[in-house]
Amino acid sequence: MKQDQILATYFIETPYPLEHAAQVLAGEQSTGTFVKVPGETDELKEKHGAKIIEIKPMESVPTPSLPGAHLPKGIAQPVFNRGEITVAFPYHNVGPSIPNLLATVAGNLYELREFSGLKLLDLQLPQGFMEKYQGPKFGIEGTRQLASVFGRPIIGTIVKPNIGLTPTELKTIVRELAMAGVDFIKDDEVNGNPPYFPLQERVKAVMQEIERAADQTGKKAMYAFNITGDIDELRRNHDLVAQAGGTCVMVSINSIGLAGVAHLRTYSDLPIHGHRNQWGAMTRCPALGMEFTAYQKLCRLAGVDHLHTNGLHNKFFESNESVVQSIKDCLSPLFGGMEVMPVLSSAQWAGVAPETYQQINSTDVIHIAGGGIMAHPDGISAGVKSMIQGWEAALQGKTVDDYAQTHPELQKAIEKFAK
Amino acid sequence: MKQDQILATYFIETPYPLEHAAQVLAGEQSTGTFVKVPGETDELKEKHGAKIIEIKPMESVPTPSLPGAHLPKGIAQPVFNRGEITVAFPYHNVGPSIPNLLATVAGNLYELREFSGLKLLDLQLPQGFMEKYQGPKFGIEGTRQLASVFGRPIIGTIVKPNIGLTPTELKTIVRELAMAGVDFIKDDEVNGNPPYFPLQERVKAVMQEIERAADQTGKKAMYAFNITGDIDELRRNHDLVAQAGGTCVMVSINSIGLAGVAHLRTYSDLPIHGHRNQWGAMTRCPALGMEFTAYQKLCRLAGVDHLHTNGLHNKFFESNESVVQSIKDCLSPLFGGMEVMPVLSSAQWAGVAPETYQQINSTDVIHIAGGGIMAHPDGISAGVKSMIQGWEAALQGKTVDDYAQTHPELQKAIEKFAK
Numbered sequence: 001m002k003q004d005q006i007l008a009t010y011f012i013e014t015p016y017p018l019e020h021a022a023q024v025l026a027g028e029q030s031t032g033t034f035v036k037v038p039g040e041t042d043e044l045k046e047k048h049g050a051k052i053i054e055i056k057p058m059e060s061v062p063t064p065s066l067p068g069a070h071l072p073k074g075i076a077q078p079v080f081n082r083g084e085i086t087v088a089f090p091y092h093n094v095g096p097s098i099p100n101l102l103a104t105v106a107g108n109l110y111e112l113r114e115f116s117g118l119k120l121l122d123l124q125l126p127q128g129f130m131e132k133y134q135g136p137k138f139g140i141e142g143t144r145q146l147a148s149v150f151g152r153p154i155i156g157t158i159v160k161p162n163i164g165l166t167p168t169e170l171k172t173i174v175r176e177l178a179m180a181g182v183d184f185i186k187d188d189e190v191n192g193n194p195p196y197f198p199l200q201e202r203v204k205a206v207m208q209e210i211e212r213a214a215d216q217t218g219k220k221a222m223y224a225f226n227i228t229g230d231i232d233e234l235r236r237n238h239d240l241v242a243q244a245g246g247t248c249v250m251v252s253i254n255s256i257g258l259a260g261v262a263h264l265r266t267y268s269d270l271p272i273h274g275h276r277n278q279w280g281a282m283t284r285c286p287a288l289g290m291e292f293t294a295y296q297k298l299c300r301l302a303g304v305d306h307l308h309t310n311g312l313h314n315k316f317f318e319s320n321e322s323v324v325q326s327i328k329d330c331l332s333p334l335f336g337g338m339e340v341m342p343v344l345s346s347a348q349w350a351g352v353a354p355e356t357y358q359q360i361n362s363t364d365v366i367h368i369a370g371g372g373i374m375a376h377p378d379g380i381s382a383g384v385k386s387m388i389q390g391w392e393a394a395l396q397g398k399t400v401d402d403y404a405q406t407h408p409e410l411q412k413a414i415e416k417f418a419k
Numbered sequence: 420m421k422q423d424q425i426l427a428t429y430f431i432e433t434p435y436p437l438e439h440a441a442q443v444l445a446g447e448q449s450t451g452t453f454v455k456v457p458g459e460t461d462e463l464k465e466k467h468g469a470k471i472i473e474i475k476p477m478e479s480v481p482t483p484s485l486p487g488a489h490l491p492k493g494i495a496q497p498v499f500n501r502g503e504i505t506v507a508f509p510y511h512n513v514g515p516s517i518p519n520l521l522a523t524v525a526g527n528l529y530e531l532r533e534f535s536g537l538k539l540l541d542l543q544l545p546q547g548f549m550e551k552y553q554g555p556k557f558g559i560e561g562t563r564q565l566a567s568v569f570g571r572p573i574i575g576t577i578v579k580p581n582i583g584l585t586p587t588e589l590k591t592i593v594r595e596l597a598m599a600g601v602d603f604i605k606d607d608e609v610n611g612n613p614p615y616f617p618l619q620e621r622v623k624a625v626m627q628e629i630e631r632a633a634d635q636t637g638k639k640a641m642y643a644f645n646i647t648g649d650i651d652e653l654r655r656n657h658d659l660v661a662q663a664g665g666t667c668v669m670v671s672i673n674s675i676g677l678a679g680v681a682h683l684r685t686y687s688d689l690p691i692h693g694h695r696n697q698w699g700a701m702t703r704c705p706a707l708g709m710e711f712t713a714y715q716k717l718c719r720l721a722g723v724d725h726l727h728t729n730g731l732h733n734k735f736f737e738s739n740e741s742v743v744q745s746i747k748d749c750l751s752p753l754f755g756g757m758e759v760m761p762v763l764s765s766a767q768w769a770g771v772a773p774e775t776y777q778q779i780n781s782t783d784v785i786h787i788a789g790g791g792i793m794a795h796p797d798g799i800s801a802g803v804k805s806m807i808q809g810w811e812a813a814l815q816g817k818t819v820d821d822y823a824q825t826h827p828e829l830q831k832a833i834e835k836f837a838k
Binding site: 165232262275 | 448449450451458459463464466467468485486487488489510511512513514516517518519521522523525526527528529530531532534579580581582583584588592608609610611612613614615647648649650651652671673674675676677678679681682685694696697698699700701703704705706707708709729734735736737738
């Protein structure tokens with residue numbers, strides 16, 4: 001692609017001709033306003049106006065997806081035209097800045113009444129963005145090194161209940177998980193720095209158990225501490241974790257903003273585990289917001305090393321097809337690299353492994369089972385083993401039922417969790 | 420309200436009974452997971468579980484607003500129940516943290532498949548949030564002092580074209596605006612720190628003209644420089660503006676995140692002009708995202724002094740009713756104060772003033788006309804005069820047509836802009 005432009009692809013729906021609506025969008029987000037003003041010369045428009053690169057018409061619909069669209073005058077029976085458009089924004093209007101990029105490619109355009117649907121599908125950014133932000137510091141390989149897990153997914157779990165455990169209860173659970181050989185443990189996103197049990201004390205309690213287990217087993221579990229907080233707190237929280245010997249920090253990306261992630265990336269000595277909660281609000285309406293394909297590029301550029309994608313057969317609204325696409329997105333090169341570990345979670349258990357592997361053809365994922373490990377009938381250790389066995393079956397091309405015949409932990413998992 | 424809980428009110432739509440869906444939401448966002456795990460004791464749930472405070476049923480609908488909802492088993496003809504629910508989250512789960520609040524009240528819940536619609540309508544927060552964040556440093560009175568405008572709205576404009584002006588062209592426009600006595604000038608949100616004309620040079624060029632005009636007229640226009648950028652840049656950009664004698668900084672709130680705004684608030688010596696671009700993506704779907712009533716509380720708490728609301732008869736999708744509610748929200752007390760100046764913009768001109776005043780019964784607004792000032796047939800100075808005359812008419816209870824009989828600038832504005 002040309003290095004002097006930013007390409008943004010949108011799904012649009014409009015009661016106007018696609019070409020007209022696209023021009024309104026391009027004008028609003030570059031040189032235009034609702035009325036021609038002095039100074040908007042042809043030369044200025046040529047140098048600074050956004051340009052329509054492509055319009056792919058789709059089938060039109062009889063009813064608008066979103067309210068508030070303004071109908072063209074004199075139209076009795078409107079039709080809402082759908083299409084995919086690609087707009088080129090001059091790079092010199094924006095510069096290598098994620099915050100200013102957002103205001104341009106995802107700003108006021110959502111409010112335009114020429115549209116009854118508008119979703120940002122994808123972005124193509126000039127190299128300057130890579131030079132400014134650099135992307136994940138650890139990525140897949142760095143995470144594998146720190147977790148000492150190779151050739152299979154990193155098997156993880158979430159401390160449950162999400163919130164409310166006492167220090168003693170938390171220590172008991174972490175000890176059992178770490179002694180059971182789990183690769184990865186994470187806080188829940190609702191457990192940040194709660195006054196009843198502050199992060200500082202959680203870090204201390206958890207790392208005591210992680211280190212003690214590591215001394216005994218030789219394996220140090222990676223624990224993603226949820227350090228989400230205000231900008232100054234992020235640094236203090238990160239330092240707390242690093243100084244205690246922790247190997248991962250987690251943030252709610254949409255809570256601290258992409259700018260917050262990029263800031264953390266500038267000083268972080270640990271992989272950044274990116275939780276995408278609040279993402280549903282941005283994407284669940286088919287005709288509004290942003291697709292994960294665009295979003296994950298921004299998250300990776302800003303510097304997350306791991307990114308939540310949901311897992312197959314999750315408890316959320318997301319379809320398997322969408323989950324698979326999201327995982328593939330995270331594993332696809334961005335600026336020739338910047339791959340991050342997709343984090344598969346929500347209602348996961350050992351039996352989901354073969355289908356997951358078949359669909360994504362990769363083991364470069366963090367596969368997280370909360371209940372699927374912690375609620376295993378024979379306890380946490382058996383829960384972890386069942387997950388590893390599920391992936392062994394997947395890698396050997398066997399069904400879990402077959403593999404379970406010689407692997408009792410997997411068998412018990414099937415009995416408990418299979419529908 | 421009780422100081423030990425956070426109250427969140429949602430619109431919900433669900434194929435399940437409202438009570439069941441509400442319980443799923445409360446569980447997901449506090450102590451629950453998809454399967455009962457050891458440790459989720461009754462005591463823990465009592466202390467840390469979110470509780471349903473109120474359920475107000477509304478009319479049900481035959482089709483789901485959002486895709487992906489999971490239907491209850493054995494239901495042939497589902498009905499989608501609608502209601503308004505209020506959930507109490509224990510404050511000690513979250514603490515006075517906007518980022519962690521978001522992960523709790525607006526996090527993964529949007530993805531739950533028990534819902535075919537979910538929108539956060541309002542929030543009630545404990546005093547601890549006020550003590551932590553403090554809200555606007557300048558607010559309405561501080562802004563009026565800096566702009567030297569009392570007893571009527573602050574009349575403003577946007578430099579147009581949004582982007583692409585050369586330094587010489589920009590200086591010419593700012594000079595004319597400042598000499599014409601405009602109270603307030605702002606950058607467009609797509610004009611941040613563009614490589615072709617960096618913010619540093621823009622600040623220098625603009626402030627030369629503002630100061631020179633102030634020397635001649637005795638009136639110093641407030642200029643909201645768009646300082647949107649990464650976290651470290653915000654500070655540098657703010658200092659640039661402050662050191663050049665500027666009196667306002669503008670940020671795209673959703674570009675830098677509420678955490679970015681709160682961080683800027685800790686050191687800002689200038690009012691923060693909060694632009695809400697990207698907001699449409701959060702709210703335009705009636706069954707998803709967040710209402711402005713909740714959003715503006717977070718923005719104010721984080722520290723904006725001005726907040727965009729759109730104006731009446733704007734070019735966007737938003738109805739006048741919604742705009743009026745948004746303006747009233749900004750002017751309503753939060754923690755007994757924290758009022759901010761609503762910024763009315765988009766397709767505004769002098770003729771909108773009387774209806775606006777009638778609806779909101781306040782002059783504590785920044786009324787911004789881009790084309791409505793810059794494209795006035797007799798030039799910028801006449802454009803500014805017409806806006807002031809529009810508000811004079813409003814305050815005197817006259818129609819603009821009546822008032823225009825003795826005010827030629829208003830008359831010309833009517834001829835140009837009235838439909």
